[in-house]
Amino acid sequence: MARRRSRSDANIWPGFVDGLSTLLLVLMFVLSIFVVAQFYLGERLTSVKDELAFKDAELARLTARLDALAEQLGLARAEKEALQNQILALEATLAEKEAALAESRSTVAATAEELEAERALAEQQKSEIATLNAQLAALRRQLASLQEALEAAEAKDREQQAQIENLSQRLNAALARKVQELQEVRSRFFEALRAALAGRADVRVEGDRFVLQGDLLFAPCSATIGDAGRVELDKIAAIILDIQDDIPAEIPWVLRVDGHADATPLGPSCAARFASNLDLSAQRATAVVEYLKSRGVPAKRLAATGWGSQWPLVAGYSPAALAQNRRIEFKLDAR
DSSP: OHHHHHHHHHHHHHHHHHHHHHHHHHHHHHHHHHHHHHHHHHHHHHHHHHHHHHHHHHHHHHHHHHHHHHHHHHHHHHHHHHHHHHHHHHHHHHHHHHHHHHHHHHHHHHHHHHHHHHHHHHHHHHHHHHHHHHHHHHHHHHHHHHHHHHHHHHHHHHHHHHHHHHHHHHHHHHHHHHHHHHHHHHHHHHHHHHHHTTTOTTEEEETTEEEEEHHHHBOTTOOSBOHHHHHHHHHHHHHHHHHGGGSOTTSOEEEEEEEEOOSSOOOHHHHTTOSSHHHHHHHHHHHHHHHHHHTTOOGGGEEEEEOTTSSOSSOSOSHHHHHHHSEEEEEEEEO
C-alpha cells in the first residue's frame, strides 16, 4: 500500500510543476502586455493632454475673439439705435413741418376767403351804418323828448313830495291829537274808577294800569267770579259804557284785561283743574272779559291775556306779597 501511495505521489508532482510553470508563463505574458499597454496609454495620455492644452488655448483665443466681436456688435447696435432715433426725430420734424405747411396753406386760403367775405361785408356794413345813423338821430330826438318829460316829472315829484311831507306833518299832528284824546279818555276812565271804587285797599292804580286784587274777584284756585267780584265788575262795565261814547270813533281803543298769578306752585287739587299758574291767570282774565261782555261792553273793545307769575308787583313769598301779585289789571290802550 505504501509503495502504491509513493508511486502515485511521484506521478502527481511533475504535472503540478508543469501547470505552475505554464501559469507563470501566462502571468509573465499578461504582465508584459500590461506594461506595454500602460506605456502606450501613457504616451497616448501625454499626447491627449497636449492636444487638450492646445484646444484650451485655441478656445480661449476664440472666446476672446468672440467677446471682441460681441462688443463690436453691441457698439454697432447702439449706433444703429442712435441712427434710428435720429431718423425718427427727423421724420417727426418733417411731419410737423409738413403739417405746419399744410396749415399755412389752409390759413392762406381761409384768409383769402375771409378777405373776399370782408369786402362783401364792408359794402353791406356801409348800408347798415347809414341806417343806424338815421336810427341814432331818431333816438336822440326821442331822448331829448324823454329828458323833457323826466324834468317835468321830477318837478311834479318835488311838488308831490312837498305835499307828502305836509300830509305827514298833518298826520303826525292828528295822531298826536288822538293820542292826547286817548290819554284824556284814559284819565277820565281812571278817575271814574277811583271814584266808583274809592275806599278799597285792594283796588289801586299802577302807572297806566288799574289793578284789582285777584282775591276780590276769585276764590282760591278758581276762575269763577264771586258775588263780590261781580259787584265791582258791574261798576267797571258801567264806567266803560258811560265813557265809550265820548271816545272819538276814529280811535281804535281796547280795554286789555291782564291776569296775573303768584309764584306758588299749584297744589294737587288745583293742578287737576289748571295746567299751570299761566293757565289759571289766562282763564281768570278770560272770565272777566266774558262777564264784561255780558254787561254790554262790546267784544271788539276787550282783550284777555294771561301772564302767570312772570311779572310780580312785589318781590318775595310773604302772604302779603303773594296776595298783591294775584291780580287783574285793566289798561285802556290803542290797538
